[in-house]
Amino acid sequence: MHADSGVLKQWSxxxxxxxxxxxxxxxxxxxxxxxxxFVIGGQGTxxxxxxxxxxxxxxxxxxxxxxxxxxxxxLTEYAEVFQDIGVCRMPPISIDIDSTVTPRFFKAxxxxxxxxxxxxEELDKLVAQGIFEPVRHAKWAxxxxxxxKKDGGLRICGDYRCTVNTAVKPDVYPIPTASDLFSKLAGxxxxxKLDLKQAYQQLPLDDEAADLLTINTHRGLFRARRLQFGVxxxxxxxxxxxxxxxxxxxxxxxxxxxxLISGKTVxxxxxxxxxxxxxxxxxxxxxxxxxxxxxxNQVEFLGFHVDKDGIKPTCEKVDxxxxxxxxxxxxxLQAFLGLLNFYSxxxxxxxxxxEPLHRLLDQSVPWRWEAKHEMAYAQAKQLxxxxxxxxxxxxxxxxxxxxxASPYGLGALLFHLERDGQEKPICFASRTMTxxxxxxxxxxxxxxxxxxxxxxxxxxxxxxxxxxxxDHKPLLGLLHHSKPMPVILSPRMLRWSLIIGAYxxxxxxxxxxxxxxxxxxxxxxxxxxxxxxxxEFADRNGIRHVTTAPYHPSSNGQAERMVQTTKEAxxxxxxxxxxxxxACFLLSQHITPxxxxxxxxxxxxxxxxxxxxxxxxxxxxxEDMLRKLELNAAKGHGTVREFRPRSEPVMxxxxxxxxxxx
Numbered sequence: 001m002h003a004d005s006g007v008l009k010q011w012s013x014x015x016x017x018x019x020x021x022x023x024x025x026x027x028x029x030x031x032x033x034x035x036x037x038f039v040i041g042g043q044g045t046x047x048x049x050x051x052x053x054x055x056x057x058x059x060x061x062x063x064x065x066x067x068x069x070x071x072x073x074x075l076t077e078y079a080e081v082f083q084d085i086g087v088c089r090m091p092p093i094s095i096d097i098d099s100t101v102t103p104r105f106f107k108a109x110x111x112x113x114x115x116x117x118x119x120x121e122e123l124d125k126l127v128a129q130g131i132f133e134p135v136r137h138a139k140w141a142x143x144x145x146x147x148x149k150k151d152g153g154l155r156i157c158g159d160y161r162c163t164v165n166t167a168v169k170p171d172v173y174p175i176p177t178a179s180d181l182f183s184k185l186a187g188x189x190x191x192x193k194l195d196l197k198q199a200y201q202q203l204p205l206d207d208e209a210a211d212l213l214t215i216n217t218h219r220g221l222f223r224a225r226r227l228q229f230g231v232x233x234x235x236x237x238x239x240x241x242x243x244x245x246x247x248x249x250x251x252x253x254x255x256x257x258x259x260l261i262s263g264k265t266v267x268x269x270x271x272x273x274x275x276x277x278x279x280x281x282x283x284x285x286x287x288x289x290x291x292x293x294x295x296x297n298q299v300e301f302l303g304f305h306v307d308k309d310g311i312k313p314t315c316e317k318v319d320x321x322x323x324x325x326x327x328x329x330x331x332x333l334q335a336f337l338g339l340l341n342f343y344s345x346x347x348x349x350x351x352x353x354x355e356p357l358h359r360l361l362d363q364s365v366p367w368r369w370e371a372k373h374e375m376a377y378a379q380a381k382q383l384x385x386x387x388x389x390x391x392x393x394x395x396x397x398x399x400x401x402x403x404x405a406s407p408y409g410l411g412a413l414l415f416h417l418e419r420d421g422q423e424k425p426i427c428f429a430s431r432t433m434t435x436x437x438x439x440x441x442x443x444x445x446x447x448x449x450x451x452x453x454x455x456x457x458x459x460x461x462x463x464x465x466x467x468x469x470x471d472h473k474p475l476l477g478l479l480h481h482s483k484p485m486p487v488i489l490s491p492r493m494l495r496w497s498l499i500i501g502a503y504x505x506x507x508x509x510x511x512x513x514x515x516x517x518x519x520x521x522x523x524x525x526x527x528x529x530x531x532x533x534x535x536e537f538a539d540r541n542g543i544r545h546v547t548t549a550p551y552h553p554s555s556n557g558q559a560e561r562m563v564q565t566t567k568e569a570x571x572x573x574x575x576x577x578x579x580x581x582x583a584c585f586l587l588s589q590h591i592t593p594x595x596x597x598x599x600x601x602x603x604x605x606x607x608x609x610x611x612x613x614x615x616x617x618x619x620x621x622x623e624d625m626l627r628k629l630e631l632n633a634a635k636g637h638g639t640v641r642e643f644r645p646r647s648e649p650v651m652x653x654x655x656x657x658x659x660x661x662x
Contacts, residue, residue: 002020002021002022002023003021004157006458008038008040014660016040016315017040017041017317018038018039019039019040020038021036021037021038021039021040021213022036022037022039022239023035023036024037024291026052026055028056031055031056033055033057035052035366042239045396052435063245063491064577065358067430070266070270070399070552071270071294071295071395072318074270074274075294076271076275077118077267077274077277078274078277078278078280078281080281081277081280081281081284081286081287081353082283082287082288082289083244083286084286085129085197085198085202085286085504086202086205086285086286087199087202087226087284088202088204088283088284088285088286089282089284090202090203090204090241090283092204092205092206093203093204093205093206093209093227093237094205094206094209095164095168095208095209095213095231095233096166096168096169096171096291097164097167097168097203097212098168098169101166101167103140104140104141104163104166105138105139105140105141105216106141106142106143106157107143107216107499108143108144108165108217108218109143109217110218110303111146111218112215114655115146116218118146118153118154119154119156119217119218120219121147121406122154122155123156123217123219126156126201126222127222130199130220130226130542131198131201131224131225131408132215132224132225133221133222133225134220134221134223135221135222136220136221137221138211138214138221138223139211140163140164140211140212140213140214141214141215141216141221142158142159142160142162142163142164142214142215142216143159143162143215143216144156144157144158144159144211144215144216144217144495145157145158145159151616154217155229156225157228157229157230157508158215158228158229158230158231158232159229159231159439160211160230160231161230164212164213164231164232165230165231165232167210167233168232168629169231169233170232170233171233171236171237171517173236173240175235175236175239176239176253176255177460178302178303179345179427180391180398180459181253181255181260181301181302182188182253182304182306182311182392183392183393183459184253185253185260185262185306185392185456186392186393186394186395186396187264187392188197188262188392189262189263189265189269189297189298189308190250190262190263190265190266190295191260191261191262191269191293191295191296191297191298191306192260192261192262192293192294192295192296192299193258193259193260193272193291193292193296193299193300193301193351194258194261194276194287194292195257195259195288195291195292196257196258196259196284196286196287196288197287197288199226199238199257200226200227200238200257201226201227201228201255202224202226202240202284202285203226203227203237203238204226204227205224205225205226206225206649208227210223210224211223211614213228213231213286221382223637224406224660227483230394231571233415235256238256238257239254239255241583242254242256242259245279245283245549246259246276246279249272249275249276249279250272250273251268251272252271252276253264255301255302258301258302259276260301260306261273261276261610264471266295266364269295270295270444271306273294273295275638282603298313300563303317303342307388309391310388310389310390310391310392310424311385311389311392312346312389312390314341315580317339317342317343318384320339321336321339321340321381321384322381322384323349324336324339324381325406326369326374326377327369327377328369329367330360330361330367331383332609333357333360334361334362334577337354337357337358340380340384343384344428344429344430345390345427345428345429346383346384346390346428347380347383347384347428347430348383348411348413348428348430349406349409349411349430350380350383350408350409350411350413350430351408351410351411351431351432351433352406352426352430353376353380353383353407354380354432354635355376355378355408355409355432356372356373356375356376357373357376357377357380357430360373361418364506369608375612378539379539381538382536383393385605390427391416391424391425391426393426393460393462394416395417397416397417397418398462398465398466398467399411399414399416399417399460399461399465399466399467400414400415400416400417400423400466400468400469401414401453401457401466401467401468401469402415402452402467402468402469402470402510403446403449403450403452403453403469403470404446404447404449404470404471405433405442405445405448405449407438408432408433408438408468409431409432409433410433410445410448410449410452411429411430411449412428412429412430412449412452412456413425413427413428413429414426414427414429414451414453414457414459414460414461416581417467421621426460427457427460429452429453429456429457429628431452433448435537439607440607441607442472442605442608443472443474443475443478444470444492444493446470446475446497446498447475447479447493449470450468450470450479450496450500450507451496451499451500452475453468454468454499454500454503454505455499459503462503462505463504464504465502465504465505465506466504466505466506467506467507467510468505468506468507468508469503469509470507470508470509470510471509471510471511473506473509476490476507476509478493478497479496479497479500479507480507481505481506481507503510518542519542520544520545520546521538521543521545522544522546522547522548523545523546523547523548524547524549525547525548525549529545530547531549553632565589566582566585569581569585569588569589570585573585582605585610589601590602590610591603591609591610591612
């Protein structure tokens with residue numbers, strides 16, 4: 001393979017890093033040529049370029065002519081939508097403020113001399129567009145902040161946190177989440193992403209609102225005539241306007257100034273795009289054509305890669321996570337976890353993998369980066385390297401949930417059950433357990449995982465029939481959908497049963513070996529298990545790999561020690577059959593405290609000490625007495641009396657007596 005440092009760009013403007021280039025012999029219909037192949041990272045379908053078509057005599061003339069021609073006709077018909085910024089044809093916006101708040105006037109902040117020419121140019125542009133107008137007097141005045149744009153220009157924003165936002169009354173309107181928007185893309189094959197030009201600044205203001213949003217610059221006061229960035233209610237105002245404007249057009253998902261249009265066919269997509277452009281033209285809104293993408297098979301929307309198969313993380317954000325250095329303090333660790341949490345829906349067992357990192361953030365734990373933290377940090381990065389694609393939620397397809405509990409966290413997976421038996425994941429979810437929850441019995445932990453799953457995916461599950469898979473079979477006797485609730489049940493389990501009973505579900509048992517990857521794998525040192533590819537697979541899926549020498553079981557020290565101990569114990573126990581002797585030994589071994597953990601295996605499993613015949617033969621009365629004393633003290637609210645030097649003597653009531661003799 002020849003080295004090649006080139007970069008390829010997809011239709012969605014995403015870049016592909018080239019690993020190298022190879023030359024291959026190609027034979028097609030009697031035509032033979034030596035042609036290049038570019039090698040890139042990841043998995044996907046191989047593509048043939050136009051140079052291959054020319055060399056092999058393949059003609060593609062007219063294949064997409066109809067589709068491109070239809071798109072060109074639509075864009076030409078609504079060319080006015082892509083012109084310079086205008087003003088929306090709508091009633092002026094009013095901003096409600098608390099009348100008891102005194103107007104605030106801030107002087108202009110100093111501007112670096114090097115930025116003044118750019119700032120003056122931007123101010124002149126905004127005045128020419130009718131967004132601002134110079135004034136001489138104002139009751140409210142807000143200082144400005146100059147923000148650098150990607151193209152090298154400046155964006156002028158008012159710092160309304162110190163002025164108007166202190167007096168504005170809240171404008172409550174729900175902002176859609178990413179899951180809300182992506183849940184409506186099922187069946188979409190063709191996508192268009194539209195970007196509004198200076199979105200907020202296309203909405204007009206009434207006179208009172210214009211006076212409120214006046215800015216103070218090094219050139220004096222400028223009164224705002226359009227809605228401005230930084231106003232606390234601007235997001236709600238703009239989202240309500242977009243939802244109202246585009247209501248009734250299917251397959252259109254507006255999120256502030258970004259609009260995603262999807263269609264199951266090219267014709268359906270074009271009809272929806274035409275309807276959206278017609279609404280914008282009638283409203284007087286303008287789009288930025290150079291930042292919009294039309295009729296693409298894949299787009300990037302809200303930080304996710306969207307196509308017909310589903311959504312997945314973008315290459316840019318994944319690269320940023322992979323290249324992040326190890327944190328040096330708690331602040332840097334919090335920043336990394338926040339970046340990773342953006343893609344939490346793609347991360348199975350996130351809570352369990354990140355448990356050492358979360359414990360390090362406790363206030364009572366001093367900062368000390370150890371090997372276990374570095375291992376968890378590396379595993380967290382590996383979770384995003386898998387080519388996981390989350391399917392689009394489809395109301396017509398059956399739903400299922402898989403949930404499980406580990407010693408540290410809860411995990412759940414929502415997926416579609418396809419007709420061919422495939423399971424297409426929709427969303428992963430996990431969380432760490434509290435200190436109290438970690439002390440629950442295993443059946444309570446498994447039930448808590450079910451409750452966590454239905455609460456987390458309530459938006460998808462409510463009002464629908466779905467299946468819950470669990471690997472804890474005793475749970476079927478307590479929460480099974482077809483069985484009555486047990487008469488005797490703990491208050492905690494009773495509360496959870498009532499929560500789950502509000503859903504139309506079917507609880508099914510699935511063995512743990514069918515619930516995903518194994519926690520640990522023990523194998524020999526064969527090359528199939530020691531290769532770098534297998535090690536990467538184990539790290540990526542959180543599998544602990546333990547190796548032993550092939551055909552040499554004596555090298556497994558723990559197993560050999562257990563075999564030796566078992567043989568010695570069976571030789572010393574003389575009464576009963578060997579099955580009885582083995583059971584007696586295993587009971588003794590399970591209740592014996594381990595020197596490394598300080599607890600017996602049975603206590604670690606059931607979170608309580610087992611009572612044996614030896615305990616009943618020689619009971620510990622001291623512990624019982626101490627427990628009773630503590631209980632009595634708690635009931636009587638008694639306090640321990642303290643005696644100090646030179647303190648006043650305490651005595652009972654005395655009465656005078658008669659001296660008889662001495």
